[in-house]
Amino acid sequence: MRDRLNQLLRRLPTWVVYGLGLLPAPWLFYQGLTGGLGVEPIKALEHEYGELALQLLVLGLAITPLRKYLRVNLLKFRRAVGLLCFSYVSCHLLVWLLLDVQLPEQIVADIIKRPYITIGMAGFLLLLPLALTSNNWSIRRLGPSWRKLHRASYVIGVLGAVHFVMLVKGLQLEPLIYLALIVGLLLLRLPVRRIRPTSSPRRQRA
Amino acid sequence: GLGLGAMAGGAQAQEALQPNSWDEVTSYNNFYEFGTGKDDPADNAHLLTTSPWSVTIDGLVDRPGAYDFKDILSEMTIEERIYRFRCVEAWSMVVPWNGFELADLLAMAGVQDSAKYVAFETLYRPDEMPGTAYRVLDWPYREGLRLDEAMNPLTLMATGIFGKDLPNQNGAPLRLVVPWKYGFKSIKSIVRITLSDQQPPTSWNMSNSREYGFYSNVNPQVSHPRWSQSSERRIGGGLFSKRQPTLMFNGYEGEVASMYDGMDLAEFI
Numbered sequence: 345m346r347d348r349l350n351q352l353l354r355r356l357p358t359w360v361v362y363g364l365g366l367l368p369a370p371w372l373f374y375q376g377l378t379g380g381l382g383v384e385p386i387k388a389l390e391h392e393y394g395e396l397a398l399q400l401l402v403l404g405l406a407i408t409p410l411r412k413y414l415r416v417n418l419l420k421f422r423r424a425v426g427l428l429c430f431s432y433v434s435c436h437l438l439v440w441l442l443l444d445v446q447l448p449e450q451i452v453a454d455i456i457k458r459p460y461i462t463i464g465m466a467g468f469l470l471l472l473p474l475a476l477t478s479n480n481w482s483i484r485r486l487g488p489s490w491r492k493l494h495r496a497s498y499v500i501g502v503l504g505a506v507h508f509v510m511l512v513k514g515l516q517l518e519p520l521i522y523l524a525l526i527v528g529l530l531l532l533r534l535p536v537r538r539i540r541p542t543s544s545p546r547r548q549r550a
Numbered sequence: 551g552l553g554l555g556a557m558a559g560g561a562q563a564q565e566a567l568q569p570n571s572w573d574e575v576t577s578y579n580n581f582y583e584f585g586t587g588k589d590d591p592a593d594n595a596h597l598l599t600t601s602p603w604s605v606t607i608d609g610l611v612d613r614p615g616a617y618d619f620k621d622i623l624s625e626m627t628i629e630e631r632i633y634r635f636r637c638v639e640a641w642s643m644v645v646p647w648n649g650f651e652l653a654d655l656l657a658m659a660g661v662q663d664s665a666k667y668v669a670f671e672t673l674y675r676p677d678e679m680p681g682t683a684y685r686v687l688d689w690p691y692r693e694g695l696r697l698d699e700a701m702n703p704l705t706l707m708a709t710g711i712f713g714k715d716l717p718n719q720n721g722a723p724l725r726l727v728v729p730w731k732y733g734f735k736s737i738k739s740i741v742r743i744t745l746s747d748q749q750p751p752t753s754w755n756m757s758n759s760r761e762y763g764f765y766s767n768v769n770p771q772v773s774h775p776r777w778s779q780s781s782e783r784r785i786g787g788g789l790f791s792k793r794q795p796t797l798m799f800n801g802y803e804g805e806v807a808s809m810y811d812g813m814d815l816a817e818f819i
Contacts, residue, residue, distance in 0.1 A: 373789075376789045377788070377789050382577060382578065382588065382589060383573065383574045383577055383578045383785050383786060384578055384588065384641060384783075384785055385788060385789045386783070386789060386791065387641075389789070443789060443790065445793075446792065446793055447781065447793065450778050450780070450781070453778065454778065457773070457775075458775065458776060458777075459775075460776070511776075512586070513586075513639075513776075514582070514586070514686040514687055514757055514758075515686065516586050516684075516686055517684050
């Protein structure tokens with residue numbers, strides 16, 4: 345079962361993932377234009393893009409734990425998932441800037457004065473270098489520091505979820521689920537230290 | 551009460567108001583007892599039983615008791631009021647309400663001289679309100695007004711919109727409308743009205759007092775920690791809708807500003 349799934353994944357070209365992953369962006373915009381997102385399409389579109397970005401963040405952070413614990417290998421698609429996530433965060437930000445807030449002086453004030461927006465912006469800025477270095481040339485060029493740089497995705501995951509928790513009125517359930525998922529996935533990355541009675545004296549000797 | 555012409559920022563402002571559509575008013579609602587999504591109330595509020603309905607009026611009144619909604623209606627004169635409605639989330643609508651002045655209802659119960667505040671409570675019936683399964687707020691939803699605010703001729707108890715009965719998602723069968731305050735003050739589906747000499751606790755203020763004050767008058771100069779209040783978006787303008795400036799007291803300054811003479815409105819939010 346698992347082997348067949350991995351085989352299937354190996355055969356699936358990444359361009360399919362990019363293609364399918366990008367489709368919702370123009371589709372949602374069209375929906376917003378034609379009334380499919382309700383009577384307040386600006387907020388709805390902003391929310392849809394933001395939520396897709398969060399889901400892609402969750403998926404991206406799940407790839408290593410999936411391989412480690414369930415031995416399902418999605419490694420090949422990690423770059424696509426990351427870049428798709430960046431695309432939707434960018435769409436989300438553009439809707440906020442151009443359609444929602446509109447007024448430049450209010451945009452600046454919002455980023456400085458409203459903590460959930462400050463946090464969201466910080467997440468976007470951290471995401472920028474990761475998107476720019478998501479290519480083979482950068483991996484060769486940066487060497488071991490590429491891995492270190494891309495660990496910023498852990499911070500970005502938490503910032504994204506906290507942004508969602510803080511922007512809703514009251515303590516709502518849905519954003520808390522995303523936060524729990526992301527924190528959970530990060531905890532799964534912690535090295536499992538097995539406590540074996542024989543290992544402690546050895547360590548002492550060393 | 552006053553005639554329709556004297557209402558709502560003078561006759562001119564009243565005439566200039568173009569109401570939103572029925573669809574807009576009834577599909578985009580905040581009524582957290584039915585869910586936190588804007589379309590949740592329209593999807594879930596059909597579960598609510600609104601008949602029979604009674605409103606308990608108690609506290610510092612001469613004739614306390616449970617008033618049947620039908621009996622209240624038979625005593626009141628229903629009129630139309632077209633008001634701006636401004637949500638604290640920086641969106642707005644124009645709604646053609648039908649209802650009667652709160653002052654008339656309070657007169658029916660006989661307000662005692664010692665009363666200074668009016669407290670309101672929404673129905674809390676978990677088996678008909680799926681949104682209450684999760685404690686977003688400390689149910690039942692509660693709101694309050696100072697007595698002079700409650701007696702102001704603009705303050706309406708709405709029983710309908712567009713000449714029809716109030717849809718459940720808009721707070722059937724009876725809700726408050728205080729057009730110069732942020733929308734959350736206009737409490738829905740009211741089952742209790744209590745007159746007291748103490749400022750009553752109110753739901754959003756209890757949940758986050760820094761963000762939601764007891765007064766919550768619409769004020770473009772006082773920024774909310776979460777939203778700038780200097781501008782708003784009228785619902786219904788589509789994907790490229792422009793923001794418009796928010797008016798002091800939501801455009802009802804002439805009718806209500808004198809109630810707050812001498813109060814620092816940046817402090818009493």
